[in-house]
Amino acid sequence: MSPLVVIGNPDNRRVSLFRAAARAAGLTDPTVVAWRDVAAGAPVAIEAGSLVRVDSPGEDAEVDRLLRGADEPAAHGEIVGLAAWYRGFLGALRRVELAARGSRLCNDPSEIAVLFDKRACHALLRSQGIPVPPALDTPRSYAHLVSLMDDAGWSRVFVKPVHGSSASGVLALRRHRGRVLATTSVEPSQGRLFNSLRVRDYSSPETIESIVDKLAPDGLHVERWFPKADLDGMVMDLRVVVIAGRPSHVVVRTSRGPITNLHLGGARGSLQEVLERAGRRRYRAAMETCERVGVCFPGCLQVGVDLMFSSDWSRHAVAEVNAFGDLLPGLLVDGRDTYAAQLAALMPAVVA
Amino acid sequence: MTINKHITTFAGLPVKKVRATMDPPDDPGGYAWRLTTNYDGGPSRFKKRFEALVNADWVGQVTAIVVGDWGDANDDGPPLKRLIGAADRFTGLRALFLGEMTGEESEVSWINQSDVAPLLAAYPRLEVLRVRGGEGLEISPVKHESLRELAFETGGLPVEVVRGIEESDLPGLQHLELWLGTDNYGGDVTVDDLSVVLSGARWPLLSYLGLRDSEIADQVADSLAGAPVVARLSTLDLSLGMMSDVGAAALLAGQPLTHLRRLDLHHHFLSPEMMDRMRAELEAAGVELDLSKAQGSETDPGDRFISVSE
Numbered sequence: 001m002s003p004l005v006v007i008g009n010p011d012n013r014r015v016s017l018f019r020a021a022a023r024a025a026g027l028t029d030p031t032v033v034a035w036r037d038v039a040a041g042a043p044v045a046i047e048a049g050s051l052v053r054v055d056s057p058g059e060d061a062e063v064d065r066l067l068r069g070a071d072e073p074a075a076h077g078e079i080v081g082l083a084a085w086y087r088g089f090l091g092a093l094r095r096v097e098l099a100a101r102g103s104r105l106c107n108d109p110s111e112i113a114v115l116f117d118k119r120a121c122h123a124l125l126r127s128q129g130i131p132v133p134p135a136l137d138t139p140r141s142y143a144h145l146v147s148l149m150d151d152a153g154w155s156r157v158f159v160k161p162v163h164g165s166s167a168s169g170v171l172a173l174r175r176h177r178g179r180v181l182a183t184t185s186v187e188p189s190q191g192r193l194f195n196s197l198r199v200r201d202y203s204s205p206e207t208i209e210s211i212v213d214k215l216a217p218d219g220l221h222v223e224r225w226f227p228k229a230d231l232d233g234m235v236m237d238l239r240v241v242v243i244a245g246r247p248s249h250v251v252v253r254t255s256r257g258p259i260t261n262l263h264l265g266g267a268r269g270s271l272q273e274v275l276e277r278a279g280r281r282r283y284r285a286a287m288e289t290c291e292r293v294g295v296c297f298p299g300c301l302q303v304g305v306d307l308m309f310s311s312d313w314s315r316h317a318v319a320e321v322n323a324f325g326d327l328l329p330g331l332l333v334d335g336r337d338t339y340a341a342q343l344a345a346l347m348p349a350v351v352a
Numbered sequence: 353m354t355i356n357k358h359i360t361t362f363a364g365l366p367v368k369k370v371r372a373t374m375d376p377p378d379d380p381g382g383y384a385w386r387l388t389t390n391y392d393g394g395p396s397r398f399k400k401r402f403e404a405l406v407n408a409d410w411v412g413q414v415t416a417i418v419v420g421d422w423g424d425a426n427d428d429g430p431p432l433k434r435l436i437g438a439a440d441r442f443t444g445l446r447a448l449f450l451g452e453m454t455g456e457e458s459e460v461s462w463i464n465q466s467d468v469a470p471l472l473a474a475y476p477r478l479e480v481l482r483v484r485g486g487e488g489l490e491i492s493p494v495k496h497e498s499l500r501e502l503a504f505e506t507g508g509l510p511v512e513v514v515r516g517i518e519e520s521d522l523p524g525l526q527h528l529e530l531w532l533g534t535d536n537y538g539g540d541v542t543v544d545d546l547s548v549v550l551s552g553a554r555w556p557l558l559s560y561l562g563l564r565d566s567e568i569a570d571q572v573a574d575s576l577a578g579a580p581v582v583a584r585l586s587t588l589d590l591s592l593g594m595m596s597d598v599g600a601a602a603l604l605a606g607q608p609l610t611h612l613r614r615l616d617l618h619h620h621f622l623s624p625e626m627m628d629r630m631r632a633e634l635e636a637a638g639v640e641l642d643l644s645k646a647q648g649s650e651t652d653p654g655d656r657f658i659s660v661s662e
């Protein structure tokens with residue numbers, strides 16, 4: 001039986017949930033390799049023949065500091081150094097990959113690297129014919145963004161930090177005849193940017209310009225706003241966790257505004273209602289798209305696909321693919337949460 | 353805040369989408385036909401579907417149309433020329449919704465509208481006109497005998513629209529619905545600007561008055577307490593706005609409201625005590641009272657908000 005190893009933040013609930021699932025499956029407790037050690041450059045020891053799960057380095061200020069190579073930890077919620085973070089993360093992934101040479105990785109570090117680069121991910125999906133909203137070139141500044149939007153004739157876009165996650169730094173932006181409106185969880189304060197748990201609207205061009213200009217140097221990916229379907233008067237999209245190539249766990253995320261992330265006040269909606277509104281054929285087509293997204297990441301046991309239906313339900317598109325999109329506590333399919341389902345998919349390998 | 357839901361019925365009919373190629377329906381008059389484009393289609397798909405409807409041999413039986421997204425609602429006004437040009441084809445048209453879009457498609461304050469008077473002139477038998485979006489919205493004074501229901505859903509209603517309605521000759525009007533919105537989005541109507549509306553003198557048949565989605569809901573309520581129009585109404589709709597206990601108390605202290613069939617205040621900032629008082633005085637008298645979507649009892653206007661703005 002192969003020992004299980006998880007690379008994660010030991011106190012994080014992602015790790016606890018995975019360990020609980022392993023215990024429940026009667027497996028030996030996974031060894032936890034702390035991101036803090038990996039990020040600090042400590043030697044990574046992984047017993048040969050292990051099954052290695054790489055989980056999120058997020059929600060830990062010290063890991064974040066180490067990955068950015070910064071002297072000081074970021075203030076709580078501060079959006080800072082995303083490009084530096086990504087470079088540090090690539091290095092850390094590389095060390096994990098080397099340490100795991102004699103083992104099997106449940107998620108391929110080079111695929112994780114693509115998943116944390118929204119530009120690369122978008123290009124990959126598009127090249128595979130997967131429906132994604134069209135994107136603009138990378139804007140260097142707000143002024144550049146404005147000219148790119150004008151050239152494309154788009155008045156409504158989503159602006160996303162290339163290396164961001166969980167809606168961090170995302171702006172839903174509309175411009176028209178000198179008016180501009182941005183919906184975002186970003187909150188500028190004393191010359192810095194913070195993630196707030198409250199999504200708010202900004203209509204001052206100066207404020208929006210300063211936010212975009214602060215985010216732009218670390219890379220921005222801009223997509224045309226894909227008008228999402230509604231469910232009971234709420235804006236809706238789906239988080240579909242694709243496990244071992246199959247859409248497995250699905251959560252309906254609903255929100256009053258265009259940003260649907262659950263930690264930003266979104267609520268879980270009814271899947272039955274989505275099935276009814278979309279119809280079985282369209283829902284199946286959407287799930288097939290998620291499967292095809294899974295095919296783009298053959299080295300990942302799971303990916304979390306954010307899938308949007310259009311406002312008339314006639315089509316769908318992929319908004320995001322998340323490397324660590326399986327944190328859906330309490331959501332059971334056939335009695336299994338996302339962690340148990342992954343272990344079940346691994347079982348032949350674990351007991352081999 | 354924004355509108356997130358598509359309507360499923362209009363003018364009492366289920367909404368059905370027009371497709372560029374579709375079999376003739378059994379009952380063309382039994383649906384409100386939805387004309388809209390989508391993300392990829394742009395204005396050209398709208399045009400294709402519009403022409404498919406205009407050229408259908410059952411076009412004369414169409415009674416209701418819902419115009420959704422016409423391509424780039426942020427940049428171009430509604431397809432009025434197209435609608436006006438087809439007036440000799442839509443001979444049975446009685447109800448029209450212009451701009452039925454969700455916030456995901458275009459927020460209400462970002463939908464470009466224009467002067468709707470030429471449209472009314474082209475359709476003298478139209479009975480229901482509902483328009484969403486206040487940007488560029490106008491109504492030049494117009495005479496129209498058939499119009500029963502006129503509704504402007506905006507995040508900010510320009511005062512010129514109120515003037516245009518007052519100066520128009522609409523003897524058949526039974527339902528007048530104005531979403532006043534916020535001054536952030538061009539809503540500059542004051543209670544003084546509503547004095548003709550509140551007199552009720554222009555529309556002898558008026559039975560529904562909606563002054564909705566209003567930042568000045570308390571002042572509106574205060575004016576209604578002594579407004580002549582109230583006596584002839586069966587429905588008073590002050591929903592979606594910023595009404596607080598101040599407005600509700602003014603309503604209760606003013607002229608009797610017990611003749612109303614329905615008083616709609618949903619989305620409000622009334623305290624539980626005030627809600628109890630309203631129920632005791634009005635429900636007991638048989639008024640159907642909608643106090644749903646209570647938003648808390650904030651007294652500071654800065655903490656209150658209207659339901660639909662951007």
